[in-house]
Amino acid sequence: MSVMKPSILFILTCIFSLYTVQAQDSLVNQDIKVNSQLWLDYNFAHTVFNAKKLQTQVSFRKIFPEAFNRFVVMSALEIPHKKSLSFLNLEKTVVQSFHLGTGLFYTQNFDAKDNLEFRLFQGFKFDIPTIKSITLNNYVRLEERFQNNFNNSGWTSGFRLRYRLSTILKYNKHLTDFVDGFYIPLSAEVFFNLKKSDRYNDLIRLEPGLGYKLKNNWKFEVYLIFNETKNNTATNNSSSDFI
16 A cells, blocks of 8 residues: 555655755766665555556655656556466465556756656566565566657667565564554565666665554555665766665
8 A cells, every 4th residue: 555645745745846946966077976865655556457456656756966856657567366386396485466567757867868768567476485474575577668868869778677575574462553553674676687778777776664554554664775776877887875
């Protein structure tokens, strides 16, 4: 379900947009090696087509020092599947779902041309039960990326494979219902570029977080993410992102 109400996301987006107008720096000739980012995501899902689920994410991302703002809209159709994943030779491994999706990424660069990316992706999730009732969630995804930097080169294409390993640690047997709502999401993701895109070729991402689930199934989550990125801006080759 959701991690942030739309009204809150809208207000915070306006605040950071105003700050951007007041505090732009020229980064055309700078090489950003380390930066900090703020991501605000709102996620929601609806059941469609006989138990299939349509998941959508709306996101605003801002980088410090001032280099760009990014606006993201992604949707994926989740198709449940419960048969064994026999080619891995693991009896307890079960394919959880298949995913078909698309996304639009608009990057507002400061003192440089903007970047528009259209993305298609296909993937599947499968679980591996481990000791003490901890389940490892695996997500494999293939992405086709098409970018336009609004120059004479037109559209360029890139392809990459992503693999994410995640789990959720939950609190149990506490004194109050409020404490019982907390959980700890953990994930690590690697990116394998089959053909690099012009920009934003991530290599690795580590995501420890803290979440709270309400009784009506709303979820609020906060993460501290480390992201190692190739071609983060027009002038550098790589950067370390703290999000």
